[in-house]
Amino acid sequence: MSLPFRVKPDAYEVSVGGVLTQIQRGREVVIAYVSRGLSAAEKNYSPTETEALGAVYCCKQWRHYLFGGVAYVITDHKPNLAMSDRKIANKRVHNWALELQEYGLTFVHKAGKEHVDADAVSRQPQPPPSLSASVNSGIPLCHHCNQPADGSKEIRSGMAAALAGVQADVSPLQVERGFLDRVREELLRDPLLKDHFKYFAEGVLPREAKKVKQILLEESVFEEKRGLLYRYEGRGTERKEQLVVPEACRKTVMVMNHDHQLGGHPGANRLTEKTLLHFWWPGLRADTREWVASCRECKEKLKPKAKRVPQTVPVPSRPWHTLGIDVSGPFSTNRRGNRFMLVVTDHFGKDVETFARLELPAHVVAEIFCRHSPFEVLLSDTGTNFLAEIVSEVLKILRVRRKVTAGYHPQCTGLTERYNQTWEQAVGKQLRTENELDWGLYLQPFNFSYRMTPHSETGLTLFQLTHGYEPTHMLRVEPVSSETRSPPVAYNDYYSVIHQNRLELIETT
Numbered sequence: 001m002s003l004p005f006r007v008k009p010d011a012y013e014v015s016v017g018g019v020l021t022q023i024q025r026g027r028e029v030v031i032a033y034v035s036r037g038l039s040a041a042e043k044n045y046s047p048t049e050t051e052a053l054g055a056v057y058c059c060k061q062w063r064h065y066l067f068g069g070v071a072y073v074i075t076d077h078k079p080n081l082a083m084s085d086r087k088i089a090n091k092r093v094h095n096w097a098l099e100l101q102e103y104g105l106t107f108v109h110k111a112g113k114e115h116v117d118a119d120a121v122s123r124q125p126q127p128p129p130s131l132s133a134s135v136n137s138g139i140p141l142c143h144h145c146n147q148p149a150d151g152s153k154e155i156r157s158g159m160a161a162a163l164a165g166v167q168a169d170v171s172p173l174q175v176e177r178g179f180l181d182r183v184r185e186e187l188l189r190d191p192l193l194k195d196h197f198k199y200f201a202e203g204v205l206p207r208e209a210k211k212v213k214q215i216l217l218e219e220s221v222f223e224e225k226r227g228l229l230y231r232y233e234g235r236g237t238e239r240k241e242q243l244v245v246p247e248a249c250r251k252t253v254m255v256m257n258h259d260h261q262l263g264g265h266p267g268a269n270r271l272t273e274k275t276l277l278h279f280w281w282p283g284l285r286a287d288t289r290e291w292v293a294s295c296r297e298c299k300e301k302l303k304p305k306a307k308r309v310p311q312t313v314p315v316p317s318r319p320w321h322t323l324g325i326d327v328s329g330p331f332s333t334n335r336r337g338n339r340f341m342l343v344v345t346d347h348f349g350k351d352v353e354t355f356a357r358l359e360l361p362a363h364v365v366a367e368i369f370c371r372h373s374p375f376e377v378l379l380s381d382t383g384t385n386f387l388a389e390i391v392s393e394v395l396k397i398l399r400v401r402r403k404v405t406a407g408y409h410p411q412c413t414g415l416t417e418r419y420n421q422t423w424e425q426a427v428g429k430q431l432r433t434e435n436e437l438d439w440g441l442y443l444q445p446f447n448f449s450y451r452m453t454p455h456s457e458t459g460l461t462l463f464q465l466t467h468g469y470e471p472t473h474m475l476r477v478e479p480v481s482s483e484t485r486s487p488p489v490a491y492n493d494y495y496s497v498i499h500q501n502r503l504e505l506i507e508t509t
Contacts, residue, residue, distance in 0.1 A: 004070040005031070007062065007105075009054035010118035011047075011077075014038055015125035016054035019118050020062050034061045037125035039332050045092075051077040052093045054122065059100055066103045073107045076115040081107045099300060179475045183249050184227045190246035192282055193229065197244075200224040231280045242280035243476055253279050254291050256475060261442065264449030265429040268292040273454040277461070278473040297429035315348060319466050322347040322377040324416040325386065328423075333358075334440040341443070345416045347379075349465035350455050352419055354447060356440045362388030379403045379413060422450070460505065468502035 006028075009018035017035025021028050034057070038045075042053065055073055059066060073080070082088050083097040084107040112119070187197045195206040196215055201224040205212050222244070223230050229244040245253055257263050257275050266274060272288045281287075292298055316322040324347060329340040338356040342364070345352050357364060362385045378400050380386040387404070395402055405412030426449075427442045451462040452471070464470045 002069075004072060005062070005065055007055070007058050007066070007071060007073045008115065008118040009051070009058045009073065009075060010115060010122040011050040011054040012119075012122045014043065015122055016050065016057055017118065017122035017125065018054060018058035019121055020058070020065065031065065032062060033121050034058060035121050035125050041332070046090075048077070048079045048090060049092055051075065051080055052083065052096050055080060055083070056096045056099060059103055059105070063103075066105075071103060071105050073105050074110050074115070074118075075107065076110055076112040076119075078109050081109055083107060102296075179249065179252060180228065182252075183243070183246060186246035186248040187229060187244070190248070193244060193246055196222060197224065197229050200229060201227070233276075233280075240277060240470075242276065243278060245279050245281045247281070250281060250287065253475060254287070258291060258295065261430065261445040262448050262474075264426045264446050264453070265295065265298055266292075266426075266449070266453055267298075270453050270456070273459075274452065277452075277454065277470065278476060295429075301425055301429045316377070317348075319349045319351070320346050320375050322379065323375050324379045324413050326381065326413055326416040326420065327383060327385070328420045331439055334438065336440055338440050343416050343419055345419055346466070347415060349462055350415065350458065351451065351462040351466045352447060354423075354443055356443055361385060362390045374398050375400060377401050377403060379405070381405045381413060419450075465505055468498040468505065 003022045003024065006021045006023070007018060008021065009016065015035060015037045017033070019033055020031040022031060023029075036057065038050070042050070045053065055075065059073070065071075073083075075081075083093065083100065084105065088094040088097060188194055195211050196218075198204045198206075199215050200222050205215065221231055221233075223232065231242045231244055233240045233242060253275065254271075255263070258265060258271055268289045271292060272285050275284060275288060324345045326343050327340055328343055331339050331341070333339045334356070336356070337358050340357050340359065342355040342357060343352060344354075355364075364385075375398075378395060380402070382404055385391070392402075411417075423443075423446055426446050427439055430442055431439060452473075454461050458465060461470065
């Protein structure tokens with residue numbers, strides 16, 4: 001690993017590829033080969049863009065080899081040499097050159113007739129792995145829990161682990177040890193929190209007068225329950241129970257709320273509000289800002305945004321009263337054969353429903369209307385699948401009033417368009433060139449994160465506005481003993497509480 005690496009990329013009409021080599025004992029030794037076909041959009045790139053794409057693709061594939069060492073990119077395309085000093089007029093190639101900065105690469109030109117090894121690899125694109133291959137590695141799984149039937153532990157990472165239900169070593173959640181158990185242990189060791197915990201758990205005050213004064217001033221805010229320390233904020237329906245997290249466990253919370261597939265890579269403000277719903281520690285706001293600022297995926301996909309006065313739009317009287325509907329795409333056809341996404345938004349609670357499809361004929365749109373209780377207003381553009389006769393008949397049966405936006409004026413469906421933009425940016429932070437066909441797998445995990453994050457307009461989560469209560473965070477779920485029986489549910493009382501909560505939430509918004 002201490003020897004310099006030589007990345008030799010090349011591009012062909014329908015594919016890109018490359019060879020990774022080293023000079024060992026005077027001989028060039030091959031370390032790895034890689035190649036892939038071009039997407040329909042990439043086939044329209046200029047020769048300069050395609051050659052640059054080949055270099056970027058190879059470097060990302062071999063990042064674990066190149067990062068932190070010495071590496072040369074040997075190319076037979078002279079314009080690629082400009083990527084080293086980033087003096088490039090082409091915006092796409094310029095952005096790729098910025099992405100390659102972290103590797104500290106040196107670009108070297110080589111005549112095409114001496115570049116035959118990379119040329120041969122680039123002409124043999126490897127087909128992308130199928131979805132089943134990316135999830136199933138051949139180990140027999142129990143059909144009920146997706147765990148290996150032979151008792152072994154299979155190591156998976158990324159979306160494959162999320163789909164298969166198998167926890168990978170890189171995940172913040174440890175299978176053999178619960179997060180709350182770690183918090184209980186670390187509270188007694190944390191230099192800033194152990195005095196608070198000892199007082200609320202055992203009634204023991206520290207010796208320093210300054211700490212005693214601070215603890216007594218905060219006596220009404222903190223409470224110890226089941227070996228954990230909780231902090232309370234707000235009143236009434238806005239009262240939040242926040243788990244106090246020691247320093248050793250904070251990384252797990254940040255990864256789950258931001259980096260994980262169910263995190264969605266929110267910005268600093270949204271990450272702060274999302275975390276404060278369930279957790280608290282001293283300096284949390286500064287930590288979330290620093291976490292987002294240091295996220296490589298967020299920095300690569302960050303787009304400057306001009307501040308503007310928010311639009312004032314009529315707010316319906318209840319959830320799922322007025323729906324906005326729009327089609328996003330076409331995207332690259334994913335492994336399940338889908339290339340369009342139908343987005344349905346609730347104009348009251350800002351909740352969303354999304355459906356990935358290969359095509360979106362009118363009958364598919366009509367079927368989706370039956371998923372929720374009858375709504376009263378539908379807002380859409382002039383797409384033929386929204387104005388078709390079958391859709392009109394369904395709306396007439398449901399007694400739904402339809403509003404159609406003006407042509408070429410997407411601001412009319414701004415709420416739905418804004419979701420499309422947020423989704424594309426968030427999923428783009430997690431997708432890589434090699435798994436761009438998996439965009440459909442990230443759709444529902446992102447929606448999970450989107451519903452669990454407070455909305456900037458209402459200050460409440462989409463889930464809470466729709467259902468009337470705040471769900472428990474995954475890290476705060478305690479395993480229930482098999483001997484513990486659930487008490488009988490008084491459904492009428494439960495309905496009364498939820499109904500009252502929803503009325504209070506509607507009044508506050």
